[in-house]
Structure formats: structure tokens, C-alpha cells
Amino acid sequence: MSNDIRDRMVELLPRLRRFAYALTGSLDKADDLVQDTCARALANADQWQPGTRLDSWMYRIAQNLWFDRLRSQKVRGEVVDIDGALEIAGSDGRDVTDSRLTLQAVATSISRLPADQQLVIAHVCIDGLSYKEAADALGIPLGTVMSRLARARTALHEALTGGGDIAAAAAKGGTP
Amino acid sequence: MSGISDEMLMAYVDGELDGSARTAVETYLASVPEGVERLRVFEATGRGLSSLFDQPMREPVPQRLLDAVNAPADVVAFDRSKRARQRPIAMTWPTALAASLTILAAGGSAYWLASQSGSKLEDNLGVEIASNGDRLASRQVASVLDTAASGTTTAAMIDSQSARIKPVYTFATASSGFCRQFMISAQDATAFGSVACKSPDGRWRIEAYEALDPNRSTAAGKIAPASGTAGPNSVEDAVDRLIDGDVLSLEAERAVIERGWQARSDRE
Structure with missing residues (x-):
């Protein structure tokens, strides 16, 4: 395995952490996910095709791990509640501001979305991918990205503004 | 409109x-x-x-993630692909050791053969023999196996010498128990690889234990077990015999540690 791939993985880490942060709602959990992602990527480095995008491949690993994780939480009946899991941005208290409250509200609301909607939000709104890139990353058609993303954002907006039932809002319009 | x-x-x-x-x-x-x-x-x-x-975009990447990218040994050991299931050790073990021993070498210690002929298992570091003849992990080793995540190294005093104990990975057995592969190395660069399984009585039963001989590199970075210690009890064979499914992810392993190594009620 060349050092080249490692160097490029290191370059990807900040973005991958941000992506994982949006999914998990906590930097600690994000780092756990990223660490597992790197471990799996390196263990399967021979499956990566040089010449293809390393970032897409890493993100695919991360999102598969995230799906597995949500599934196993479900199987074990764990309640995902990240309200208390969010770190305080600065320990001196100065950062306990609106943006922190917003972060907490948004992270909580994202965590209550179905996993496929969490991912499309994380790819497009957090990581800044185009719809086309998100479709490639998720292996779904462009139209599905758009319908999923619109549903997710409508649900998110309702949860953030009216305390609506995000799960019901997210399901509105049926499954793709 | x-x-x-x-x-x-x-x-x-x-x-x-x-x-x-x-x-x-x-x-x-x-x-x-x-x-x-x-x-x-x-x-x-x-x-x-x-x-x-965007906090991750503004702050340095935590060291543990840089380590995850740059430390191939442990990383490869966590392979839980199908390839790993077929042959969990063959590629991971030598690499894991190579890295570990390289660290020791960097400390300037001269290597010497770990377990030359005549060395009995009960003399070996971190192993004790129960009254019924079972080989068990000593108290210090058991405590590390009970609590430490794979890939972390813990220093301990064993038989009045300072040793380092490092779980490499954890896997489940067909009987719903758990085993861990780990390495133990002494100050003098003696190093052993072992597999221990958690017994219902809470002890860690040693299933395999082998000396690792850094002088017998089979290829760059590869380390073979010292002669005479491989065989039916080799770590590789033991893992092949015991493993059911894949090596646990760090997350699954942490869950198992947190619930005190109780047997699985369902598949992880």
C-alpha cells in the first residue's frame, strides 16, 4: 500500500469528520465512525481502484458503517438521544450561544430522520456535494436524491420551527 | 402557476x-x-x-485518527471483510507484530530469541497454570483483556519486569463467547502472541501462545513465529479454529467490554 493513499486519506479527514459529525451529532461519535472508516478502508485498500475517487470510496464505507450502526441500535432497542451528547464548543461558556443551541436542535432533528434522509442531508447540505455527486455517492438516481432531500428538509424545517413530528413529516409522501 | x-x-x-x-x-x-x-x-x-x-474544518485532526491512518498493523487486524473471515490471521498477524516490534527496536533494545528450546509455557510471561492444568492469563494480563480496546497498549509489571500488553482484536466464537488476540512484550524485546478466550467463570483461558522471533523475518516486515513454538497451538490455527464470523468492529468490541463480556444474546 503506497503512502500516497495514506496522505490522501489524511487530507480527507477534516471533511470526513464534518460529515460524520452531522450524522452522529457528536464529535466523539464522529471520530469513532471516522476511525472505523479508516480501519476498514486500509484493510480493504486493494478494493479501491486507483484512478477513481478516494473520497467517494471512503464516504461509501462511512455511510455503510453508519447504516450498520443504526441498524444494530435498532435491534438492541437503544434509544438514540443525542441531546446530552453534544459537546459544548468552548468550555469557558462563551460559546453557549444561539449557534450552539441551533447546532443542538439541528443535530437532534437530523438524528430523528430516517437513515437514508440523514445521508442525503449530510452529503448535500453539510459536505456540499451537488445532487449528481450525491446520487453517485449513494448509488441512487438523481430524482431519488431530490425527493429524499426535499422530504428531509421539509421535515427538518418543521421540527425546527414548529416542533412538528419529524418522523411523520419525513415519511410524508411515501417511501422512494 | x-x-x-x-x-x-x-x-x-x-x-x-x-x-x-x-x-x-x-x-x-x-x-x-x-x-x-x-x-x-x-x-x-x-x-x-x-x-x-464545521468545527472539524477549523481544528487539527485528533491524533487517534492520524494514528488510524498511519498505523497499518492494528488497522489491518480489524479487517472484517469476507477475506478476513476466511483467513483472519495470515496477513494481519505478521504485520501487526512487525509494527509493534519496530517500535521496540526504535527504543534501541537488542532483540534476542524469545522462547528458545526448553522454555515451557508456564514459564512464559503473563501466563499461569490453574490447579486443573488450564493455562490462564495472569491477573495483569486479564485486567487488560477485560478493559482495553484493541490497538491500545498498556504497560504493566509482570514478574517484576515491565511489560507491554496490547490486544490486537476481538472475535466471537460459535458458542457465543469471545476471544482476543493479543501481544505481550517485555523490556528486553521478548515478545509473545497469544489468543485467550473469556470463560464463563470470568477467567481468560489461553488457547494459544507463541514466541515471536524478530530475527526470522520471512520477508520485509514479516515475522515468523520462533521455531518450535508454532504448530498445533499456533495463534493462527487457534483463531481459525475458534472464530465465528468476523473480527469485531471497535464499536462492537466496546459494547462487549461495557457489558462485561457476557455472551451474545444475538448476533453483533
């Missing part, structure tokens, strides 16, 4: 629309008052959200 879907409004906000579709949305927004209201939903939940989560 009523033919503007949520998806189109959203795409407009995200700058994903080209000329004619864009014009259609703008016409709609100019003519239908509630259009702006609908638009707001997507403006409030757009790419601006990323700034909430």
Missing part, C-alpha cells in the same frame, strides 16, 4: 437549476405570494447548515 414542485424550489435554492427551469421558478415566485413561504423552508435548511458542523 402551480407546477412548481418542492424539488424544483429546493434545486433553485441550491443553484442546481439551469436556464429555463430557473426562469420558471422565478416566474412562479414573482406571481404567487405563498411561493416565498415555500422557498424559505429550503433556504433555512440548505448548505448553510454546514457552518454548524
Whole structure:
């Protein structure tokens, strides 16, 4: 395995952490996910095709791990509640501001979305991918990205503004 | 104009629309008052959200993630692909040791053969023999196996010499128990690889134990077990014999540690 791939993985880490942060709602959990992602990527480095995008491949690993994780939480009946899991941005208290409250509200609301909607939000709104890139990353058609993303954002907006039932809002319009 | 879907409004906000579709949305927004209201939903939940989560973009990457990328040994040991299931050790073990021993070498210690002929298992570091003849992990080793995550190294005093104990990975057995592969190395660069399984009585039963001989590199970075210690009890064979499924992920392993190594009630 060349050092080249490692160097490029290191370059990807900040973005991958941000992506994982949006999914998990906590930097600690994000780092756990990223660490597992790197471990799996390196263990399967021979499956990566040089010449293809390393970032897409890493993100695919991360999102598969995230799906597995949500599934196993479900199987074990764990309640995902990240309200208390969010770190305080600065320990001196100065950062306990609106943006922190917003972060907490948004992270909580994202965590209550179905996993496929969490991912499309994380790819497009957090990581800044185009719809086309998100479709490639998720292996779904462009139209599905758009319908999923619109549903997710409508649900998110309702949860953030009216305390609506995000799960019901997210399901509105049926499954793709 | 009523033919503007949520998806189109959203795409407009995200700058994903080209000329004619864009014009259609703008016409709609100019003519239908509630259009702006609908638009707001997507403006409030757009790419601006990323700034909430951008702390990772502003701060240095934590060391543990850099380690995860740069330390092949442990990383490869966590392979839980199908390939790993077929042959969990063959590729991981020598690499894991190579890295570990390289660290020792960097300390300037001269290597010497770990377990030359005549050395009995009960003399070996971190192993004790129960009254019924079972080989068990000593108290210090057991305590590390009980609590430490794979890939972490813990220093301990064993038989009045300082040793380092490092779980390499954890796996489940067909009988719903758990085993761990670990390495133990002494100050003098003696190093052993072992597999221990958690017994219902809480002890760690040693299933395999072998000396690792850094002088017998089979290829660059590869380390073979010292002669005479491999065989039916080799670590590789023991893992092949015991493993059911894949090596546990760090997360699954942590869950198992947290619930005190109780047998699985379902598949992890």
C-alpha cells in the first residue's frame, strides 16, 4: 500500500469528520465512525481502484458503517438521544450561544430522520456535494436524491420551527 | 402557476437549476405570494447548515485518527471483510507484530530469541497454570483483556519486569463467547502472541501462545513465529479454529467490554 493513499486519506479527514459529525451529532461519535472508516478502508485498500475517487470510496464505507450502526441500535432497542451528547464548543461558556443551541436542535432533528434522509442531508447540505455527486455517492438516481432531500428538509424545517413530528413529516409522501 | 414542485424550489435554492427551469421558478415566485413561504423552508435548511458542523474544518485532526491512518498493523487486524473471515490471521498477524516490534527496536533494545528450546509455557510471561492444568492469563494480563480496546497498549509489571500488553482484536466464537488476540512484550524485546478466550467463570483461558522471533523475518516486515513454538497451538490455527464470523468492529468490541463480556444474546 503506497503512502500516497495514506496522505490522501489524511487530507480527507477534516471533511470526513464534518460529515460524520452531522450524522452522529457528536464529535466523539464522529471520530469513532471516522476511525472505523479508516480501519476498514486500509484493510480493504486493494478494493479501491486507483484512478477513481478516494473520497467517494471512503464516504461509501462511512455511510455503510453508519447504516450498520443504526441498524444494530435498532435491534438492541437503544434509544438514540443525542441531546446530552453534544459537546459544548468552548468550555469557558462563551460559546453557549444561539449557534450552539441551533447546532443542538439541528443535530437532534437530523438524528430523528430516517437513515437514508440523514445521508442525503449530510452529503448535500453539510459536505456540499451537488445532487449528481450525491446520487453517485449513494448509488441512487438523481430524482431519488431530490425527493429524499426535499422530504428531509421539509421535515427538518418543521421540527425546527414548529416542533412538528419529524418522523411523520419525513415519511410524508411515501417511501422512494 | 402551480407546477412548481418542492424539488424544483429546493434545486433553485441550491443553484442546481439551469436556464429555463430557473426562469420558471422565478416566474412562479414573482406571481404567487405563498411561493416565498415555500422557498424559505429550503433556504433555512440548505448548505448553510454546514457552518454548524464545521468545527472539524477549523481544528487539527485528533491524533487517534492520524494514528488510524498511519498505523497499518492494528488497522489491518480489524479487517472484517469476507477475506478476513476466511483467513483472519495470515496477513494481519505478521504485520501487526512487525509494527509493534519496530517500535521496540526504535527504543534501541537488542532483540534476542524469545522462547528458545526448553522454555515451557508456564514459564512464559503473563501466563499461569490453574490447579486443573488450564493455562490462564495472569491477573495483569486479564485486567487488560477485560478493559482495553484493541490497538491500545498498556504497560504493566509482570514478574517484576515491565511489560507491554496490547490486544490486537476481538472475535466471537460459535458458542457465543469471545476471544482476543493479543501481544505481550517485555523490556528486553521478548515478545509473545497469544489468543485467550473469556470463560464463563470470568477467567481468560489461553488457547494459544507463541514466541515471536524478530530475527526470522520471512520477508520485509514479516515475522515468523520462533521455531518450535508454532504448530498445533499456533495463534493462527487457534483463531481459525475458534472464530465465528468476523473480527469485531471497535464499536462492537466496546459494547462487549461495557457489558462485561457476557455472551451474545444475538448476533453483533
